Amino acid sequence: MPGKPASPTRQLSSLPLDSLKGVGPGLKQRLATLHLNNVQDLLFHLPLRYQDRTRIALIGRVLLGQDVMLEGEVVSCDIEFGRRRSLVCRIKDGSGLLSLRFFHFSAAQKNMLATGAKLRCFGEIRPGKTGFEIYHPEYQIIKAGESLAVSDRLTPVYPATEGLQQTRLRNLIDQALALVTGDSLREWIPQQVLAQAIRQTRWPNLSQALAYLHHPPADAPVQQLLEGVHPAQQRLAFEELLSHRLCLRRLRKQSAMQQSPGMHAPAHYRTQFLQQLPFKLTGAQQKVSDEIREDLEQRRPMLRLLQGDVGSGKTVVAALAALQAVDNHFQAAIMAPTELLAEQHYLNFCQWLQPLGLKIGWLSGKVKGRQRREALATIAEGSARIVIGTHALFQDDVVFQNLGLVIIDEQHRFGVHQRLALREKGNSQHTQPHQLVMTATPIPRTLAMSAYADLDVSVINELPPGRTPVNTLIIANTRRAEVITRIHAACQSGSQAYWVCTLIEESEALECQAAEVTWQALQAQLPDLKVGLIHGRMKPAEKAAVMSDFKQGALHLLVATTVIEVGVDVPNASLMIIENPERLGLAQLHQLRGRVGRGAKASHCLLLYQSPLSQAGKLRLGIMRDSNDGFYIAEQDLALRGPGQVLGTRQTGLMSFRIADLVRDADLLDPVRSAADYIEQSYPLHVDPLVDRWLGGRELYGNV
Numbered sequence: 001m002p003g004k005p006a007s008p009t010r011q012l013s014s015l016p017l018d019s020l021k022g023v024g025p026g027l028k029q030r031l032a033t034l035h036l037n038n039v040q041d042l043l044f045h046l047p048l049r050y051q052d053r054t055r056i057a058l059i060g061r062v063l064l065g066q067d068v069m070l071e072g073e074v075v076s077c078d079i080e081f082g083r084r085r086s087l088v089c090r091i092k093d094g095s096g097l098l099s100l101r102f103f104h105f106s107a108a109q110k111n112m113l114a115t116g117a118k119l120r121c122f123g124e125i126r127p128g129k130t131g132f133e134i135y136h137p138e139y140q141i142i143k144a145g146e147s148l149a150v151s152d153r154l155t156p157v158y159p160a161t162e163g164l165q166q167t168r169l170r171n172l173i174d175q176a177l178a179l180v181t182g183d184s185l186r187e188w189i190p191q192q193v194l195a196q197a198i199r200q201t202r203w204p205n206l207s208q209a210l211a212y213l214h215h216p217p218a219d220a221p222v223q224q225l226l227e228g229v230h231p232a233q234q235r236l237a238f239e240e241l242l243s244h245r246l247c248l249r250r251l252r253k254q255s256a257m258q259q260s261p262g263m264h265a266p267a268h269y270r271t272q273f274l275q276q277l278p279f280k281l282t283g284a285q286q287k288v289s290d291e292i293r294e295d296l297e298q299r300r301p302m303l304r305l306l307q308g309d310v311g312s313g314k315t316v317v318a319a320l321a322a323l324q325a326v327d328n329h330f331q332a333a334i335m336a337p338t339e340l341l342a343e344q345h346y347l348n349f350c351q352w353l354q355p356l357g358l359k360i361g362w363l364s365g366k367v368k369g370r371q372r373r374e375a376l377a378t379i380a381e382g383s384a385r386i387v388i389g390t391h392a393l394f395q396d397d398v399v400f401q402n403l404g405l406v407i408i409d410e411q412h413r414f415g416v417h418q419r420l421a422l423r424e425k426g427n428s429q430h431t432q433p434h435q436l437v438m439t440a441t442p443i444p445r446t447l448a449m450s451a452y453a454d455l456d457v458s459v460i461n462e463l464p465p466g467r468t469p470v471n472t473l474i475i476a477n478t479r480r481a482e483v484i485t486r487i488h489a490a491c492q493s494g495s496q497a498y499w500v501c502t503l504i505e506e507s508e509a510l511e512c513q514a515a516e517v518t519w520q521a522l523q524a525q526l527p528d529l530k531v532g533l534i535h536g537r538m539k540p541a542e543k544a545a546v547m548s549d550f551k552q553g554a555l556h557l558l559v560a561t562t563v564i565e566v567g568v569d570v571p572n573a574s575l576m577i578i579e580n581p582e583r584l585g586l587a588q589l590h591q592l593r594g595r596v597g598r599g600a601k602a603s604h605c606l607l608l609y610q611s612p613l614s615q616a617g618k619l620r621l622g623i624m625r626d627s628n629d630g631f632y633i634a635e636q637d638l639a640l641r642g643p644g645q646v647l648g649t650r651q652t653g654l655m656s657f658r659i660a661d662l663v664r665d666a667d668l669l670d671p672v673r674s675a676a677d678y679i680e681q682s683y684p685l686h687v688d689p690l691v692d693r694w695l696g697g698r699e700l701y702g703n704v
Helices: 025-032 039-043 107-112 166-178 191-201 206-214 222-227 231-257 268-276 283-297 314-327 339-356 369-381 416-424 445-451 477-492 508-525 540-551 586-593 615-626 630-641 643-647 666-682 684-702
Strands: 049-051 067-080 086-093 096-102 118-124 126-128 131-135 138-142 155-157 303-308 331-335 360-363 386-389 403-409 434-439 456-460 470-476 496-500 531-534 557-560 573-579 603-609
Touching (some): 039 166, 049 222, 155 166, 206 231, 231 666, 231 684, 268 314, 283 434, 283 456, 303 314, 314 339, 314 403, 331 339, 339 540, 360 369, 470 615, 477 496, 477 603, 508 531, 508 557, 573 586, 586 603, 586 615, 586 630
Parallel strands (some): 096 131, 331 386, 496 557, 496 573
Antiparallel strands (some): 086 096
């Protein structure tokens, strides 16, 4: 029953939300969308930022963009009709006038805001037609003779959801804070670990840290809080990082207890494949391939992350792993995030493995009708030993005969549920398929330690012989004519070039449109060159035909969207122009640049930026110009953009931290690792409560 009094001695982690006053089924459901399922969850639902409601500002002294609390008398309240109907209420104090604007309002609200009424309001100052305005302020009518006290502490602003107002959230969290007494909120980090940490850093204890962060005093160091470096935040960041690490270690142990098929039959296809390859494996490829081969021979699931810079030869290593599965009468599935990359893998695998008599299956969202039914039949009956595709591989109607190995390329681009769904396709007779996840976006050590603590990591850290470093230049768009002259000269001398179009809008349609306009312009400016066009909205057959023409030298210049970011291999292409490079992350720029420098010719990448370039833009493009090292670039990308952008926070589940930040809190990672080892060995019963506190049901996301 809502409003039922809660027992303060009971653990808050087991106290249901409806034990708090005002929580009924509807509110409970809305709280669940924020992963708030018990009273303890509310305590760890931490503020995003704070508002200062400790003083009343003068209307005449407010500044644009400020969050302010004002007190004034209503001088007019009228409905205005423009593009949108709105209620505009003008208020004054002794120093000036200001408008409050409401786009959603009722007749009762209009009546309440009558001329002469006195009110207190809070909101952000915006520009308006007749001076400053506040849209939809929080407000309170002050009755005659009434005096309202101001807050003596900063006001928290929480992550919320539709239909859940800040005032309601604050009320619930205050109720939860009132229940923190005695042992109702356990310290699960052992005293020895905490004593050492607190001695070194003067952190508060858990309940003190929570109380401070939910209600900082009026004189709190706001800048410290905004930067996340206050001791109370660091205390909680330490515990959150610790819980993530323990979660990943737990998943690793659970995985080690599961069974996978041991693949140690004679390497018939593997040997044939190596004999027919026109090149020798590099030392790094050989080392990584040996690590994977040993993993696949074990009867516990392989969970290995393969990192390799652009052009380092990961696909060959993946082919060797797939052939080990085939040699042992299992199927291998290879999933790529884009149609173009999946097609590139399919063409490579067909070229390499069809001569060995192997059937390669192909499945993407664009395979329809009879063709799809035939593809599904070959996968189900097992005649397709290796199956390559996009996310279409994990749809319900795809049934494998005997899936033993899952290879996921550019794994950070897939949603957690997608990766999990493909792995589940191989669950049969209590065994799990082995997993190899690959990325050409090198993951910095700080991220690998935290995000992939449950994976073994292999790195291909050398490029095949004959590859040339790409010379990168930064050029303003005002010199576009010079760039076009340079393309002409390069193509006339037998080279080929890419022109990559990027758009800041998240719109494939607009990006394709921009590419078409550029293609038409370049055709007109370079009439004696053959100029091709490729973008994501073309049919697979059209894209394949254009890529084939470019690969065979029938096209001099290929205008493309970022669809060519990964997987495209044309050794004769030695010049790339990237338009508006300031709009892309460093990792993506490095991926694009990796399409050239794949042969023996000296290769160049021109970053054609729009003036004026921001300070951050100059810094990022300077990093690209000065380095070809993917790992260095990834570290810089992480420092500049944060882990969410680098790894795709929204997709990795485990990576969306509430308070920790992997870059800012990198110095906590080593103490966290030591603490995790100590807790696992000496306090194993503390692992589950710590993981549940910070991750709840979300730890499943790590199990991919």
